[in-house]
Amino acid sequence: MKILQVAKFYPPAHGGIERVVQGLSEGAAALGHDVRVICFHERGGADCVENLASNLEVRRYRPDVRVGNIAASVRYLSDVQRFAREADVVHLHEPYPTGTFAGLRLPGLTARIVTWHADVPREGPVKLALEAMQEQLCARVDRIICGSRGLADASRILTRFRERVSVVPLALPLASFDPARLDSARVSAARERIGGRFALAVGRLVYYKGFDLLIDAAARTGQRVAIIGEGPLEGALRARAEAVGVGDRVIFLKGVSDADLPAWYAASDYFVLPSTGPAEAYGLVQVEAMASGRPVINTALPTGVPEVSLDGVTGLTVPPSDLDALTHAMERLSGDDALRGRLGIAARRRAVESFSLEQVARRHEEIYAEAIRARRGEETRSAA
Template identity: 40%
Template sequence: MHIVQIYKDYPPVVGGIEQHVRVLAEGLAQRGQQVTVLTTHAGRATREEQRNGVRVLRAGRLAYVASTPLSLQLLRLARSLRADLVHLHMPFPPGDLAALALPGAPALVVTYHSDIVRQRRLGQFYRPLQQLTLRRAHCIIATSAAYVRSSPVLRRYAARTHIVPLSVDVERFAHATGGTALRRRYLERGEGCLVLAVGVLRYYKGLPILIDAMTQLDATLLIVGGGPEEQRLRDLVQALGLARRVHFAGRVSDDELPAYYAAADLFVLPSHLRAEAFGIVQLEAMAAGLPVISTELGTGTSEVNQHGVTGFVVPPGDPLLLARAMRVLLENPDLRRHMGRAAQARARREYTHARMIERVLAVYAQAAQRAHGDVNQREQTR
C-alpha cells in the first residue's frame, strides 16, 4: 500500500507533531509499506530525499503566514502522486487542499491534532475547507478521548473518530546515561532538587507561570528548548531575581535529550492554553521514570498524566497551586519514586511506538474498506 503523509514540517524541524509523523512514517516503512511524506521547507525549490526508507518531498514555500507555510508546489506535487491512502495531519490548511488534489480518490485519514487557538479569526475562513475535509475523511484520529469531548469541531465527528495516542521510545529514556554530570552542572554543589521543563518555547507553554512558581520553592529549574518566547522568559527570570536557580539549556540534540530527563527529579508541563493538545514531552518524562505535573486543559495532557498516580494535574495559569503541587513532590522523595515507577510502567503499557503503529494500521484497514465501499457505490449509481 502506498501511503502519503501530509504535514507542514518534518524533521529535522523540531516539534511534537513533526516527531510523531517521522516515527509513524518510518514505522510503516519498516512494516513493508511504501511511504511518502509530503511537506514544505523554507527554500523555494522542491527537495526530495530518502530518510530511513521514507520518500520525503519538501515543497518550497512562497510565504509563512499565521504559522502556516503557503506553497503552490505542494499542490503540484500532490497532483503527481498516486496513493492508496492519504493521511493528513491537521491543522494545516494547505494540506487540506493537497489531500483534495491527489488523483484517484484514495482513502483519507485525518489526525486532528489540535483546534485552532491563536488565529481564531483566520480560522473562520478555514472552517468551510476544514469541514469539507472532515466530512470526506473515511476515518478520523484523535490523540485522546478528552480532546474529542472538549473540541467543538471534533465532537461533531465522534462516531468516526478513533483514539490513537502519541508514543515514545520508552527504552531510550529508561536507560539514559549522563544524568549525574548534568546535575553537577546545574545544581550548586550537586545538592537539592532539579525541576525540568522541555519543549519549544511557545506562547501557550505556560513557562512564565512555572517561573513565577519557582519564587515559592527552594529548588532549581532547568528549561530545555529554544523558541520565540526565550528572551521574554530570560527577562522574567532576571526581574524575579532567579538567575541562580533558573537555567536555560537551549536546544539539545536527540542524542543528548534523555540525559536531561535522567538528571531531573520532577517534570513539569505548565501549559495554559488548549494549543497544548497532548504534550509528548510528558511521555518522555514518564519513560524516564519521572513524576509529572501537568495542567487540566480538557486535552490529552491530563489523560496521559493520571492525577495521584503518575503525578499531579493542577488548574492552568495558577503559580501558587502549581508551586504547592511541586512542593509535595520535592519534599517527599519516596512519593516521587513511587509515582515515577508508575509513570514508567504506564508508558511501557500504553504509549510505545509499536502500539501506536498497530493502532494506526487498524484505522487504515477500516478507512480502506470504507473507501472501497464508496467506489462500489459510485459505480452502482452510474
C-alpha cells in the first residue's frame, strides 16, 4: 500500500501524538508498505524532505502562520491534496484543525482513516467551530480508530459515529525501555542526581496533568519526585514546590533526551500519572513506564488512561484530583517492595503483549485494506 500520514509534528518533536505517528509509520514501513508523512517543523526551518528508510519519507513544512499551537501552510495543504491522489489510504490525526481542513478536501477515491486521540479540550466558540469541522470529517471517513473504549464512549462526537469506530491500542517502539538492555551506569547516575529513591512523572507542564497535586502529595509523604517535562506552568509549579516546603525534593528536569529517558524510568521506584482532566486521553508515558518494569499510579478518568495500566494488576488507580487517595497510593507503593515488584513484572508483561508495535501495525494494515476495498467498491457502484 501507499500510505499518507497527515500530522502536525513528527519526532524528534516530543509528544504522544508524535510518537504514535512515528510508530504507525515505522510499523507500516517494516511491513513493506510505502509511507509518506506530511508535518510541520516544530521550531522553524525551510521545507525539506527526509528519507528515513527506502520506503519511509518525512516532509516537513515551514508554517506560513501560527495561531497558538496551530500551524498552517498553503504548501502543506496543497501537498496533502497532491500526495493523496497517489496514495491508497490517507491517515489523519484528531484533534488538529489544519489536518481536519485538509481531510475535508481529499479526493473521493482515496480511502481515509482518522485516529481519534482526544476531543478538543477547551470550551468556547472556537471549540464549537472545530467540532463542526470534525463532525463533517467523521461523516466522510471510512474508519475511526480510537485507542480505548473509554475514550470512544466518552467522546461527544464519536458517540454519533459508533458504527465506524474500531478500538485499537496505541503502540510505541518499546525495545529501548527493556531493563535488560540498559546501561547500569546511566541508571545509577540518574538516581544519584535525585539523591536517592524517587517517584517519576513525565509530561508537559500544563493544567490537566495534575502536577500541582503531585507536589502536594510529595509534601505529605516526604518522598522525592522527579518531573521530566517543559511547559507554561513551570514557574508556577516550582513556586508551589517551594511554598509547600519540597523545593529540594521535587526536581524538575528539562531537556532529557530520548536516549536518556529509559534510564530515568529504570532508576525510579514507580511512575505517577496524576492527570485531572479528560484532555489526558491515553497517557502513553504509562506504556513507557510499564515497558521499563515500573508500576504506575494513574487516575480514573473517563478516557483511556485507566485502560492502559490496570488497577491492582500493573499499578494503582485513584480518583482524579483526590489528594488523599494519591498520597495513600504513593505511600503504599513506596513502602512495599514486594508489591512494587509484583506490579512491575505484570506491567512489563502487559506492555509487551498489548502495546507492541508489530501487533498494532498489523491491525492497522487490516483496517487500511478494508477501507481501501470499501472505498473502491463504492466508487465502482457510483460509476455503474
